[in-house]
Amino acid sequence: MTGTVGADEAVRRRYDVVIVGGGWAGSLLAKDLGERGWQVLVLEAGNGGAETWPGYLDSLSTFYSAVAKVPNSGYRRSVAAPFPDVLDLAPVRDPEPGEREYTANGYFVQNGRLPYGTDYLRELGGAAMHWLGAVPRMHPEDFATNERFGYGRDWPITAADLQPWYARAEFEIGVAGNAQGQRELGVVTDPDYVFPMHQIPASWIDRYCTRLDGTPIRDEVADEQYQLKVHSLPQARNSTPNPDYRPGPYRPSSAVGLPNYGERCVGNASCVPICPVQAKSHPLRQQARFPRTVTTATRCVVTRVRLAGPTMGGRVSGVEFRTYTDPASPVGRSHVVEAGVVVLAAHAIENARLLLFSGLANGSDQVGRNLMDHPTVLNWALADERRGPVGPFRGPGHTSGWEVFRFGEGRRRRAPFRIEIGNWGWGWATGAPMSNVATALGVGGDQQGEIRPDGVFGPELRRLLGSTIGRQLQLQIAVEQSANPGNRVTLDRRHRDATGNLRPVLTYDLDPHTRSGVYAARLVAARIFQQLDATDWTNHAPRDGVPPLGHFTHTVDGTTLDLAYSGAGHGAGTHVMGSSPRDSVVDAFQRTWEHPNLYAVGCGSMPSIGTSNPTLTMLALALRSAEQIHQDLVLDRRPADVRPADEAEAPA
């Protein structure tokens, strides 16, 4: 990286491209366009620092010392560039019938029936500084669910259009995987393709679960029978380079700030939020390879996109932004920077917020609408004691899963789902193993599993924990949520952050098709536990009057179940792409229909998210957009226009 600069230095130039946000999308775009010779400015709201080795170590120790180990706990809260946190949500005890069962006290204002339980991070590197790194491609079916199954929105492009861009994204971020397994699923179509690196080895739990390969499982909601087979999942983390990779050979990335470091995944199991050996891929690695044509300015919160004059055919001229020196203070200064092309890459919710506040690109009334996530159903069980421990708390969050429930005619009757075989015991569902230790000591915790609050110590404590924690199985099931215009981001002048910026107001719910997917996922998980002779401890009903977050009931064929979901962090769909400006915000290249030099990139452009973690698809789209932006700039014949410092726009 050429290093980050302050705003005063950054605004001395006019740029070919200004990119708002230095997360995955912004970083890949900046690197691509910079390598083509265009002058690029990345404006990043976050504080920065983790791009140096001491800064990375600081994030690690912040995480180690955090009491609650949640995705954002490696990063300090910021007043100047606030962001949401999963700890902002709390359940309501004994809610009245029809009353909302949660409160939201954080950056998001939430007024929906159900909570949007997903966070992100406004730091250099974005949400990927705490992502897991699971990177499956989407299936061809996922791009046309309306045409094929009668629900959701269809894409203006197909999976075939994206195949070469998927392959490039897999090279850029460094993907380890088994291409043959993905071909069996119909997800990878090139018969000769291999991933840059061999798959991350299967975990103990994956191997334990392969005993069910070939077992039929009935899903009565879908009215289908499926046959189980464990498939490994592509991962953005260092493993052994595959010598067959073309154009190869592939060289795994090193750590930022310490190029001789950066190891292969050794199974430390703290990928969310942070990998101690930097085996997990993140955008700061891309930024370390930025050419000199790319300038990155941190602590720059973009507040508005500026429209060029009324005779400019809807073109935008640049952006306004505020800088700060102390993340704990709202005090800042305002600036303006101009560019030939403006790219919003600030996250689905922040992109929508900026478009709404700027009053741009919303002729279709779709900006902010169709907010999506993968509602995730957690299921937990204790494996059969006679078969011994299954080896949890080792390896990335999940390395394999059961994929068959993602595809086929069952999608007509319920949303499809992907079953992740969890490697981290009951950590996500119940806070294990810390909660188990507290229970055994008799000082709190969550009394689930076979651990009772007996106040045991010493060898007896070790025996008790070893015999139960070692048998914890968790299936986390990501359910597809389709685009629904009622799920949306809006702005309300009554709700501002400390700097005066309007906070996102979210309205969120799950429609009946998605709820049926959650219902089916829960039943299928129970059947799988039965087949494994495991004791199912899953409980989504209110306990002592307190409902779990994301609780709802749903009835299928006269049987009602208590269900609950967690957010997956997969915010998407707030500036959807389409074939017509009448009902979409951006075209197939993520260019806003109304402003020829304004792009909105990221998961917000996706009309559907299938059952795949969305980032790889989003990056394939970003690389495709970079090619289009390059073409736009060539057509405009806009070589870099570097002005002397004394002609630069003075800070306001």
Ligand SMILES: Cc1cc2nc3c(=O)[nH]c(=O)nc-3n(C[C@H](O)[C@H](O)[C@H](O)COP(=O)(O)OP(=O)(O)OC[C@H]3O[C@@H](n4cnc5c(N)ncnc54)[C@H](O)[C@@H]3O)c2cc1C
């Ligand atoms: C806990 C968790 C786990 C996840 N795991 C996975 C996974 O395994 N696989 C997967 O595919 N996806 C995963 N995701 C989702 C993934 O992290 C996101 O899809 C991806 O990081 C989005 O990248 P982005 O660049 O579009 O946005 P972001 O990463 O959100 O980056 C946006 C950037 O813009 C900056 N910004 C925001 N507002 C402004 C502003 N006004 N001015 C200037 N800058 C601004 C932010 O600071 C940030 O750096 C996970 C998410 C979470 C929360």
Ligand code: SF4
């Ligand atoms: S399992 Fe461990 S080594 Fe592997 S990516 Fe996750 S934290 Fe890093």
